[in-house]
Amino acid sequence: MTASKTATPGRLLTQVAGERQTGVLVVGGHPGGAVYVLEGRVIYAESPAAPGVGELLTASGRLAARTWQNALDLGTSTARVGRLLVEQGHLTRGELELCVLGAIYDAAYFALSVDAVPVDFLAGATHWLGPVVHVDPEAINREVGRRIRLLDEIFPDRRVDVTAVAPATRLPRERVTLTSMQWELLVHSDGQRTPADLALLLGRAGYACVQELRRMAAMGLIELPETPVATPSPEFVRMPRARGAAADVKRPSPNSRPSTEARPSTNSRPPTDPRPSTDPRPAPQDAPSVPVVAGARAAVPASALAAPPLPVLISAPPAPSPPTPPPPEPDPPRHAVDDSSTQALYRPPRLARRKPGAKLPKEVAGEAPPVHPGTDEVLLKRIRTALRALR
Structure with a gap:
């Protein structure tokens, strides 16, 4: 040896x-x-x-x-x-x-x-x-x-000789002519048998099976083995940024409400000027960035906060002369709104209770749908005549 x-x-x-x-x-x-x-x-x-x-x-x-x-x-x-x-x-x-x-x-x-x-x-x-x-x-x-x-x-590709044989899902040409051995190989190939397995199963020579498999690979009848490409893995994966508004992670939790002395009030404006303040300074850092309502815990939309406050809710003395329309103002700092004003402003309208099957009121139902004019008998006869002529 x-x-x-x-x-x-x-x-x-x-x-x-x-x-x-x-x-x-x-x-x-x-x-x-x-x-x-x-x-x-x-x-x-x-x-x-x-x-x-x-x-x-x-x-x-x-x-x-x-x-x-x-x-x-x-x-x-x-x-x-x-x-x-x-x-x-x-x-x-x-x-x-x-x-x-x-x-x-x-x-x-x-x-x-x-x-x-x-x-x-x-x-x-x-x-x-x-x-x-x-x-x-x-x-x-x-x-x-x-x-x-x-x-x-x-077909100059030696990978066909050793990899598992899988037939192609779609033929590259309209008509294909196969020999008897090629047909046997295609019928018994399941994506797991190698050419050696097919040769042992069919009782054929191994080289003859490889030769026919290369011919079928040249014709596009079998799937070619894929060569794995080694790509370096990235150090990190960039996650897609959310398109909606995100809450500030530094803001306090809604459950930990600030004390009465530190919480700003809606009536903190000076009584001499009924118009809202146009001070562009940002809100203090300890104020929550999302409005929180005590009791019902309902969030007030930003559009509602941007609207000028109604005079009936602000305890301000009447002005000697009617005020001029205020110019468009920037979004005021978001403050906590008390429960009574929020419920009075944003209570949705409620319909009166009605019995099942009763008709809706006219102001809710709207106009009645138009009456269908009926079927055009002449048009139907023309369509029927044209369909018979096509037979």
């Missing part, structure tokens, strides 16, 4: 074949695989991405699962499973050799097509199938290179 080292599997296979060694070349990485050599000649290859001889024979229906399992039980320890199948008459020599050759080239593509991965060589190991065929390693390397170039010409 040689020490594990990072190398190109194809070159190491050529070196082992030149020394006419016997053993197995174990290739790491993804998907990885193993290549068995006997005196410098390749007798078998396997990979997790490619179905083996048993999967190909049983999934295709050529052999029953019980027959294959019986051959494994009898010939695995002596490495003559293939010979037992031929001697018992389940397969001919030509059928077995053709199946083994397909499995070797199929698995060799996935095991030898990588550049630099960890590779181990276990000297003296042999496969349980036995020596059925002997293939030159140089021929295998040439076939692997040819298959790589062929796939790149079809």
Whole structure:
């Protein structure tokens, strides 16, 4: 057993074949695989991405699962499973050799097509199938290179070979022609099965499935795998600013009402001037920014506070001459309004109680709706005649 080292599997296979060694070349990485050599000649290859001889024979229906399992039980320890199948008459020599050759080239593509991965060589190991065929390693390397170039010409994206297959939700063209294998792949692809899973399920060669999947990817029949883009996470997230009015966080709570001495009063204006003050100075900081009404706890709108106070609510002496209309004034500072004035000013009008089904008063109901002029019989006859002519 040689020490594990990072190398190109194809070159190491050529070196082992030149020394006419016997053993197995174990290739790491993804998907990885193993290549068995006997005196410098390749007798078998396997990979997790490619179905083996048993999967190909049983999934295709050529052999029953019980027959294959019986051959494994009898010939695995002596490495003559293939010979037992031929001697018992389940397969001919030509059928077995053709199946083994397909499995070797199929698995060799996935095991030898990588550049630099960890590779181990276990000297003296042999496969349980036995020596059925002997293939030159140089021929295998040439076939692997040819298959790589062929796939790149079809669709140069190797992510299709290993990611889960999902059919496209909408076809990019009006009509599409599919082969029988492409139809099988589309029917059994559910967004979770990889090409290796589809190959094992259908009993097809792994490279053949990859080849058809790349063709369908070039036609836009399957969804391409997404490449995650690493974006730096922001340090903070700016929340959208509310468009409505916001309450001041520094204002006192409505429950903690200020004392009578500190609370401003609505009658604090000088009695000699009935007009409101136009002092642009801001309100004191200890006054609440939202008007609070004791008792009912009803908020007074700002428009009501901006209106000039009625003379009947202000205890001011009458002026000797009628006052002139006051000019538009800025919004006065928001103060607390006492309960009696608020309830007298903003009490909504109430309708008199009436019995169910009774008519509304004239001043509430308004004008009666106009009387419908009736149906135009002539227009209906014309429409009916035109509809009959369209039949």
